[in-house]
Amino acid sequence: xxxLLLDLDNTLIPRDAAFQAWAQGFLSEYGLPPADLGWxxxxxxxxxxPRSTVLGAARRRYGLDHPMEFLLAHYRRGINSHISCxxxxxxxxxxxxxxxxxxxxxxxGGTDPQLEKIRRTGLGALVDAWVVSEEAGCAKPDPLIxxxxxxxxxxxxxxxxxxxxxxxxxxxxxxxxxxEATGLRSVxxxxxxxxxxxxxxPTLSAGNLPEAVAMVLAASGDEGRPAVHARxxxxxxxxxxxxxxxxxxxxxxxxASDVESSDAGRSAEKSVVPVG
Numbered sequence: 001x002x003x004l005l006l007d008l009d010n011t012l013i014p015r016d017a018a019f020q021a022w023a024q025g026f027l028s029e030y031g032l033p034p035a036d037l038g039w040x041x042x043x044x045x046x047x048x049x050p051r052s053t054v055l056g057a058a059r060r061r062y063g064l065d066h067p068m069e070f071l072l073a074h075y076r077r078g079i080n081s082h083i084s085c086x087x088x089x090x091x092x093x094x095x096x097x098x099x100x101x102x103x104x105x106x107x108x109g110g111t112d113p114q115l116e117k118i119r120r121t122g123l124g125a126l127v128d129a130w131v132v133s134e135e136a137g138c139a140k141p142d143p144l145i146x147x148x149x150x151x152x153x154x155x156x157x158x159x160x161x162x163x164x165x166x167x168x169x170x171x172x173x174x175x176x177x178x179x180e181a182t183g184l185r186s187v188x189x190x191x192x193x194x195x196x197x198x199x200x201x202p203t204l205s206a207g208n209l210p211e212a213v214a215m216v217l218a219a220s221g222d223e224g225r226p227a228v229h230a231r232x233x234x235x236x237x238x239x240x241x242x243x244x245x246x247x248x249x250x251x252x253x254x255x256a257s258d259v260e261s262s263d264a265g266r267s268a269e270k271s272v273v274p275v276g
Contacts, residue, residue, distance in 0.1 A: 002101045002220060003161070004213070005149055006127075007169030008114060009047060011189055011209060012105070013085050013121060019044055022078040032062055051075060076113065085121035092213040093126045099222040104149040106167075108133040108140050108174060129153045141178030166203075166220075168212045176202045185219075187212040 009015035023040040027033065039061075043054050055071040058064070064071070093103060105127050107114060111134055118124045129152035133139035136148050146167070147157055155161055162183040169175025170189040179186035180200040188195070188202035189212060195201065204219070206212035 001153075001155055001164065002222065003150060003153060003155055003165040004096055004101050004103050004216060005106045005146060005165065005167045005184075006103065007167075007171065007175050008105055008107045008117065010170045010191065011168060011175075012089060012123060013083060013117060015047060015083075016044075018079050018082040018084075019047065021082040022075065025078060026058075026074075030062065030064070080113070080116050080120065083117050083120050085123055089209045090122075090126065092210040093123075096213050096217065097126070099217055101217075101222070102153045102155065103127045104153050105130040106140065106145060106149045107131070108145075111135070140174035141181050143178065143182035146178060146182045146184065164220075166216045168206075168209065168216070172197050172202075176200065179203075187215055 006012055020037065020041060023037055023044075024034070027036055027040075040054070040058065043049065043057055051072060052068065055068060055075060059066070059068070059071060066074075096103060103126065105118075105123070107130070109132060111132065114132065118130075124130075129149060131145055131149045131152060133145060136145055138144040138148070140146075146165075150157060150161055150165065165184050167175055167179035167182075167184050167186040168189065169186070170191060172188060172195070176186050176188050177197070177200055179202075185203040187204045187206050189209065190205050190207060192207070195205070204212070204215050206215055
């Protein structure tokens with residue numbers, strides 16, 4: 001049973017675009033210089049910098065009187081309102097499912113912000129399981145988190161499970177190093193960046209998720225092949241989390257993430273372990 005393990009931020013959803021949309025609104029709301037968008041984006045560090053650091057620096061720079069809790073709430077509401085999953089990404093996931101692939105989201109971090117992203121985007125209905133490091137007790141690049149994802153999809157960890165599994169992600173030290181350590185093939189979403197790691201490399205490199213999925217299907221000989229078996233959904237989330245993401249049509253899976261005052265999932269997802 002072929003398995004595709006997917007990162008969330010800047011893989012399934014364009015997290016950085018949502019941050020920039022929030023930052024533009026923040027500058028406009030407080031009458032701050034629009035040109036400071038670049039300053040905020042630099043400080044954000046792609047979501048790897050704790051939100052308390054980013055918002056604390058903004059508070060001092062602009063002389064804001066609001067307490068940190070207020071700014072954190074403002075940020076989380078704002079960035080979540082801009083979270084979306086491109087239709088091309090949804091179509092790519094549907095194509096993979098039609099070709100018979102099992103799909104799972106694998107993410108580092110806590111709980112609430114990522115769960116909100118899954119709820120807002122409807123991604124839960126397109127995957128068979130999810131794993132988030134907080135509830136799993138391990139984080140990428142630890143091979144254990146990928147093994148947990150496979151088991152939650154109903155895949156036995158037999159000798160050949162790694163041969164049928166791919167990882168797609170944008171963060172080399174977590175996604176690609178994790179795939180390498182687990183013995184999985186991988187596709188790195190370069191987003192225009194050069195590869196910088198010396199100790200390992202992805203199997204393939206792609207500019208976006210649809211391209212990555214197409215590469216995986218082609219490499220596996222599944223391009224255009226209809227599914228020949230029915231996959232069962234594995235009930236992996238606690239009841240309260242399943243209720244939180246269940247649409248009117250039935251149950252879905254979801255993922256979540258957060259860190260001490262960090263980005264709505266990104267800082268936690270990529271910084272729970274010292275991966276850089």
